[in-house]
Structure formats: C-alpha cells, structure tokens
Amino acid sequence: MLEVKKTTRWALAAMLAAATITGVSTTATAKEQINVGACVSWPGYSFFEIVRQQNLAPDYDIDISIFEDPLGGHAALATGQLDVYLCTGDYTPVAAARGLDVTNVAVQNLVYGVDKVVIGPGLEPEDLRGQRIAAPQAYIGQLVMGLWLDSVGISPDEVTWVNLNADEAVGPTMSGDLGAAYMYEPWVNQVVDNLDGARIIADTSAPELMETGIFMDVMYMNTNFIAEHREAAIDMLKARFEATAYWNEHTEEVNQAFADYLQWSKADIESIMGTNGKYLEGGLYMLDFNEVARICGVMDGAPPFGIENGAMESIVELTNEWWIKLDLMDEMLADPSDAFDCSLVADLAAQGYRQDFSAR
Structure with a gap:
C-alpha cells in the first residue's frame, strides 16, 4: 500500500511552539495542513x-x-482524521442515513466503461442463477453487478454474493x-487474455447506465472541516x-506522474485515463x-450523457x-x-470561477 507519512495538526503546532521557544524565527505564516484520503x-x-x-x-x-x-x-x-476524501459516490446515502459528519461536495468524474462485468467460460447470463458472483460489498462494484443482473432478469437473491474487489477476484475467476x-x-485483461472463453459481458458505458449518473467518483468532506475552514474547503475544491x-493541457506528463506515484505502468494509467485529456471509452470521463456545477444545479446548461441539470438528488435516490x-x-x-x-460548488461559481475543457 502506498501511503504518504501523515503529520497531524497538533504535531505541527508543537513543532512551531518548539521553534519559538528555541529562538527560531516563525514570522512566516505557517501553511494550513489539509489531510486528504483516497479510498484505493x-x-x-x-x-x-x-x-x-x-x-x-x-x-x-x-x-x-x-x-x-x-x-x-x-x-x-467521519472522525475528522481526514478533511477531504476521494472515492466512489455510492456511499453518499449511507453516510447520511448513519448521521455521519460526512457529505458529498462534488462529482469528480463519470466511469465511462471502466467498471465491467466479466463472465466465465461457457456461461450465458441466464446461467448465473445459483452461481457465486464476486463484487465488493457496499462499493460501486456491487451496484454495477446488481443493476446488470436486474437488466437480464436475475434478482440479487438468486445469486451467492462473494465480497471481493477486482484484484482479489482474478484468481477465483481463473479457477472457475x-x-x-x-x-x-488492469485486472480485466489479466482474466480475459489468459482464460479461454472468459469475456466482458457488460460495462458502465451503456447509455442507460451513464444517464443515471450514479456511477461516478466524488469528493467527500468532513462537515466540521467545512464549517470551521470553509475558505480552505473551497480552495481544495x-x-x-x-x-x-x-x-x-499536459496529459502525457501527468499520466507519467500518476504512474510514478502509484507505481503502475504508464500503459495501465492510459488504459483508464486515456491520452486526450478528457476521456477514454472503456475508462473514465473527467x-x-x-x-x-450543472450536475449540482448551480449553473445553467445540460450536463453530459443525458444527466439532468440538478441531478444530485435523483442520483442519491436511485443509489438509495x-x-x-x-x-x-x-x-x-x-x-x-x-x-x-453543493454550496461549495455554488460559492466557487459565484466567485466567477469557470472551467470548460474538451478532448484535445
């Protein structure tokens, strides 16, 4: 696991205090620390x-x-160890139902086919009743699998759910x-390229899935952080x-930076992010x-892929x-x-911030 060493606010304060006691100048304004998390x-x-x-x-x-x-x-x-958290949007109604100090402040990207269902050799959708089906519980994968099964007439209680993430499912899929x-x-290709008869049976680029808006990555924030450091919250957004x-503007450079940071190959980064600075069919749409702002309903105009202006409420309802x-x-x-x-997005828009970019 990649993890950057954390320095808590109290530790930073202690260091500044020690510097003052020992006579070291601290006249320069200390930077405010922001703790950011990524779920994977x-x-x-x-x-x-x-x-x-x-x-x-x-x-x-x-x-x-x-x-x-x-x-x-x-x-x-939720406990305030993080200020900002980047993850899939599926947890949004769960956090609200549990009364956590967590809120979804902005959509970041849509999954444009990167999330897939791989079916084993010799199987058709109707053969999956009674079978073991892998998807990570309480995560986007379970929603993808659930909606796809529903589309082929299989209800969630007609399969046996196995709580596995994509990398963990490779071995059991290969073994049958x-x-x-x-x-x-990069896990899809590991299976499809090495298991004869395995194939991709569905992905999230289907128009009927894209227009729901529920398959997305979002930015969460701790609600106390927003209340006590609102300017910083807007600045992070x-x-x-x-x-x-x-x-x-610098797609190749940043894709290489992502590869170095995550210790992935650049080709694997490009298989998700693409090379045109906007989207990759079968990957992500940034x-x-x-x-x-249009998805939040704080700016006029139509969001992409048939998503309605102000769709955040319907997205939460469908996920719920x-x-x-x-x-x-x-x-x-x-x-x-x-x-x-969506008030942080609204504030940023009210300040005159605009951004509109397309594939290069």
Whole structure:
C-alpha cells in the first residue's frame, strides 16, 4: 500500500511552539495542513498529488493517504482524521442515513466503461442463477453487478454474493470458482487474455447506465472541516479542478506522474485515463467545473450523457433504492438533499470561477 507519512495538526503546532521557544524565527505564516484520503490506488484519485507537485494550492500543506480500504477511509473522514476524501459516490446515502459528519461536495468524474462485468467460460447470463458472483460489498462494484443482473432478469437473491474487489477476484475467476465478477483494468485483461472463453459481458458505458449518473467518483468532506475552514474547503475544491485542467493541457506528463506515484505502468494509467485529456471509452470521463456545477444545479446548461441539470438528488435516490435492494440500507432517506452539499460548488461559481475543457 502506498501511503504518504501523515503529520497531524497538533504535531505541527508543537513543532512551531518548539521553534519559538528555541529562538527560531516563525514570522512566516505557517501553511494550513489539509489531510486528504483516497479510498484505493487509482489515477482518478491522484489529482491532489498533482496539486502538490505543481504547487496549485500554495497556502496549504497537503498530506495524502491511500487507504486501499474504502470503508476504512470513510471512517477516518467521519472522525475528522481526514478533511477531504476521494472515492466512489455510492456511499453518499449511507453516510447520511448513519448521521455521519460526512457529505458529498462534488462529482469528480463519470466511469465511462471502466467498471465491467466479466463472465466465465461457457456461461450465458441466464446461467448465473445459483452461481457465486464476486463484487465488493457496499462499493460501486456491487451496484454495477446488481443493476446488470436486474437488466437480464436475475434478482440479487438468486445469486451467492462473494465480497471481493477486482484484484482479489482474478484468481477465483481463473479457477472457475466464480460465475461472474466485477472488475476494472488492469485486472480485466489479466482474466480475459489468459482464460479461454472468459469475456466482458457488460460495462458502465451503456447509455442507460451513464444517464443515471450514479456511477461516478466524488469528493467527500468532513462537515466540521467545512464549517470551521470553509475558505480552505473551497480552495481544495478549486485546486482539484485546477489539477484536472493541468492534466488536460499536459496529459502525457501527468499520466507519467500518476504512474510514478502509484507505481503502475504508464500503459495501465492510459488504459483508464486515456491520452486526450478528457476521456477514454472503456475508462473514465473527467468532468470540468462547469459540468459539475450543472450536475449540482448551480449553473445553467445540460450536463453530459443525458444527466439532468440538478441531478444530485435523483442520483442519491436511485443509489438509495439499490442499496435497499442489496440489503445495505433499510429505508429511503427522508430528504435526499441531506446527503450532499453543493454550496461549495455554488460559492466557487459565484466567485466567477469557470472551467470548460474538451478532448484535445
């Protein structure tokens, strides 16, 4: 697991105090530390490393941790160990239902086919009833698998769910222990290229899935951090978009930086991020600020892929409905707007911030 060494706020304060006692000058204003988490090693969650490398938030000391454990990262955010957390949007209604100090402040990108269902040799969708199906519980993979099974007439209770992430599902799929599995690159090719008859049976680039808007990566923040450090919260949001713009303009450079940071090959990065600075069919579609503001409903205009302007509430509702079907939640939220906070996006837009970029 990649993890950058953390320095807590109290430790920083202690060092400054010690410097004062020993006579070392501290007249320069100390940078505010922001603790950022990524739920897994993933290029789409690595833009704050570009913020650091390019000094896009010069007033802040940004500390980044990669958890390789989405729920563990959410727990750290809820307890205030993190200020900002980058992960999939599926946890949004769960956090609200549990009353956690967590809110979804902005969509970051749409999954444009990167999330896939791989089916085993000799199997058709109708053969999966009673089979073992792999997907990570309470994560985007379970939603992808659930919606796809539903589309082929199989209900969630007609299969045996196995809680595995994409990398963990490779071995059981290769051995024939699984009928189908949720996967993303680079794990998909490891199976399809080496297991005769295995194939991709579905992915999230399907128009009927894209227009739902539920398959996305988002930025979460601790609500106390927003309340007590609102200017910093807005600055972090802006810095993330500035890093995306830098990637758009310097795609090859940033893809290499992602590869170095995550210790992946550049080819694996490009299999997710593409090379045109905007999207890759079968990978990710990176949203610019204007598109995010439209999804939040704070800027006029149509979001991409048929998503409605102001779709955040319907996205939360649909995710909530599916978590009930998958037995992760018991009931619908009384008010889905409690699960997200588009006010930071609205404030940034009100300040005149705009960003509109396309594939080069």
